[in-house]
Amino acid sequence: MSGRALRGILLWWAGADLRITLLAIPPVIPLLHRDLGLDESGIAALSNLPVLVLAASSIFGSLFAARLGARRALVAGLWLIALGGALRGAGPSVPLLFVMSAVMGGGIAIAQPALPALSRAWFPSRVPLATGIWANGLLCGEALSASLTIPLMLPLVGGSWELSLAAWSVPVALTAIACATVRDGGNVAAPGERWFPDFRDPRIRQLGVYQSAASLAYFGANTFLPDYFHATHRPALIGPCLAALNIGQIPASLVVGLIPLRVLGTRAVSLLVAALLLAALAALLLGGAAAAIAASAVVGFFGAYVLTMSFALPAVLGAPGEVARISAGTFTLGYSIAFVTTVLAGAAWDLTHVAASAFAPILAAAAIAAILGTRLGARLQR
Template sequence: MAVTRAQQPVVPAPVRLPVRSRLAHPALLLAGILLVALNMRACLAAISPMVAEIQRTFGLSATASGLITTVPVLFQGVGAPLTPRLTRRFGAERVVLGAVLLLGAGVLLRVLPSVYALYFGCMVIGVAIAVLNVSMPGLVKREFPDRAATMTGVYTTTMLVGATFAAATSVPLEHALGGGWQASLGAWSLLALVAAVAWLPQVLRSRQERAATAAAAAPAAGPGRAIEGLWKTPMAWQISLFMGISSLLVYIVVAWMPTILADHGMERGKAGLVFAFSNLLQGVGAFLVPLMAGRMTRQRGLAVSMAALNGIGIALLLAAPVSGAWAAAAVLGIAQGGSLGLGLAFIVLRTGSAAGAAQLGGMSQAIGYVVAAAGPVGAGALHQLTGGWSATLVVMLVLSAVVAVAGWGAGRNRTL
């Protein structure tokens, strides 16, 4: 499975694009990136404490309830391969703006009084997040070429801070607004609107840089050879599997951790706090791990360590779901945030240009989120079949070992 340098495709030298203009100060760029990042997980995490209420509202089964989390993840896999083509056609800045507006629309669709609108809104949210997931590494690679790993940690941490805040405030927001789960979830469309306004200066700047962007992207796109070669490269598949299975574990926790704890006797409000605590510590892992990765030539040990921590956290949930809940939440938070940050860091560390990062991001997230989509619904179905959570947690332990193997390959010192 090793890739020799002779097997690697020859890629033209990357073209560094301009990063500043009179229309977009670097501080505005950073603020825009952070506000966009805040939206990228918030609307998914906000729904987790509300699953039981949504289930009662529409009379859904456990498997159908799992689809509320699964559908956005599945459509992230569907939307990811389209994003490099969209960015070449319209420019990354315009694509990000469109995705943020689409995300806000999906949030509003999801709270309409119809189960069909609920799932269609989830589909729209998934596509919008997919576009942002693939666009952001390329933007970071282009705008911060000398600090790409550090900036990956910054925006990944911000993304998880948004998720933590959403998870912790969903129930209080429901009470404050007095409109049930619909008002609580619908309020997150305002955050998307704020991010869209903050991103407008970048769209204005992109008019000046469209020619340079097209010139840099054209050689990488070529007649399709670079993309085809990427799909035949073992390391690209290893990065994709590392991201995919790590994300599968994350989304099972997002969808079912409060329910697992509540089913073992923990009070619902406390279960939500444990979940929020885990999300909070994901931000620590998401910031520190990419920072460490950027200072290493190889990240094999780091990847295996994240997989091992995942396994330890899952084992704690299996052995002591209530008494060990806080410890499990802490370990899983560090491991899952670190795995997410490391997966995104692999995209910028294993490529030599913004266009290459977009292509690898499109492939890895297309595969990754299709794999991850099986997590919430599969866990729900397995729970329904067995009447408990032990079988699900054992499967998660096995998958942690697979993550370690994929991470060992992805952490090699190679450039695609």
Template sequence: MRSTPPEIHPPAADGRDGVPTVAGGALLAVAVVLTALNLRPAVTSVAPLLGEMRTDLAVSATWAGLLTTLPALCFAAAGLAAPRLSSRFGLGRTISAAMLALTVGLAARVVDGPHVVIGATLVACAGIALINVLIPVVIKGSFPARVGLMTGIYTAALQGGGALGSAVTPGLEDPLGGWRLALATWAVVAFVALAVWLPAARRHRGTWAEQSRVSARPRSLLANPLAWTVTLFFGCQAFMAYIVMGWLPQVFIDNGIGKLHAGLLVGLVSLIGVPVALVISPLAARSANQSGWIVGLGVVGFAGAVGLMVAPAAQPVLWSVLIGVGMGAFAMALAVIALRARTSEDTAQLSGMAQGFGYLLAGTGPFLFGLLHDMSHGWTVPWTMFLVVYAVQIVAGALAGRARYV
């Protein structure tokens, strides 16, 4: 395991193709933000309209369960393939193709029946998975002195896009005449992001190609203990995030809180993550060691989970705020991926490993939480499992946050 910190060289005055680096950097920063805004609405826009979709398509609850499980499984499978695709076809081209797949998938899923919805969702989620893995590589390679700031902005845009997907889509259904055009709106947003990404990627392709000149046989991180620690940290926080998104509304409703209020509380959890990402991630990245920040966020979120287990209806707003702060670990997990790698190649390998295996773990979270609820006929046992995983996340995060390199 190498421990020498990476060298950071200042950018050249002029980019490739005679384009000033500052202008190219600004365009690329905008492209990253627009891309991030599109990485969650493909998933979050479906949940509020799922009832109407089932009625219109005459499908079963099993079909609905498959549709909502696909993202995590797809994130895992395509995420593991991202480093190899990037190495073969180039970083810019791979992300461009992924953005195109996302746009086409979002547009195609509304044109026909249930099989097309599933297939097109698979295409869109495959595109999202590739982008999830490769954007940290872009940030590491193109903003080496601003990794924390750009990671915070990217994470805030990603979480904000998720909140918009669930909040805005239901309001589009009536004006646009149904769920199909309401969901199709996000294909237009994805197309705009693609239109900005293409020229930004073209400006930087020379730099990315130079950074990508590595050995023909990329180094595997599967035997690297630090890489597995980062993967465990990422997987645990994603495991709990999927549980919160999938089950927290029902927990509130079963404890006497109205459906509308419960939905607003879950929206609050997502929104809290935006300022946390914008403020905490850049501050933490300036330190050689991020362990203290990770543990601090974990303790706050752990306290919120205890409140939800013991007395969910007593202080639901407080518990939601605490859980939302704790879910800021997502921004820290992305920052750690970039900060624990010395090169763009290692960043791609670590990002693919952490997100690939991490989302496999995350996909089991909602299922296990629901299974334990059914078996115990209550919420105490599943919340106990949640707290155990939270403790593992805090420990893994503290180890992953130390100033070491894979």
């Protein structure tokens, strides 16, 4: 196997490892209720804890990349993901479950900013393709653990949710071992390099808000679709729409990887993406069953498209020594904005008792894509 092919495989698996342990929790929620007595608030806190840690700690991922080099930072982050993910079920204990989930989130926060820098170091002339590879891995990692835990992993480990969580950490550890053996420019450290994001930098502010559109659409839909269909007396649509939402993500990373960014960065494409999301929102609110399923796939595609673009742009718009720092600032702003906005949308539903108000984040995502997608595209063209 050539060195380029091996690096591509490692990038894909590293991307998958960012989510494969994270999405192993939802399938075992009934078992957590049974064994640990967690209520819905506890489950919500557990599910969102790694994302909050990611928003708060991505800056330190930039520090690791600057001091250790992108590859070593990735390896360190992967080991934290593997150890934290595996030890969540040790005990079993509620405090340990939360502490190890936070450790796992810290590992994701270290590894994720390293991947854009590593994409540039390993594939300097094919940055969008490299970004598409690890972004596709990230999206597939979400689908793998979410869809295979119940039919495959739990039977393999005798129905133990604790061993199931540990088993999903095995591929993460194997990727860490494999990445540690690669010897190339992805391991260059820069002790004097600035690592703290400059939030006055318009690139970071624009990219952070732009990336938030992906989370607003994807996490907003995941959070509110089930309750919305219950409220509108269509619970049979929950499963098909959630499946379409997640499957619809996967082609988006291929689009970014294979179509030149100078094409994707045009004003026409940004406006088209925003218009498709608005049409999908209208179909969710007003259409029948088939329209709702198709609309969910469009929302998933939109979220993954914007997310993958936001992964690629720091490596294209920044100098080599800035990539991890810009990426860290982007993740910090993007995930923070999405979390606050989604919480406010839930509060609006509670106050108004209008179910459709919960989809305000998707409306905001369309506006962000139209406005900032155009501005970032113009910067990219220059």
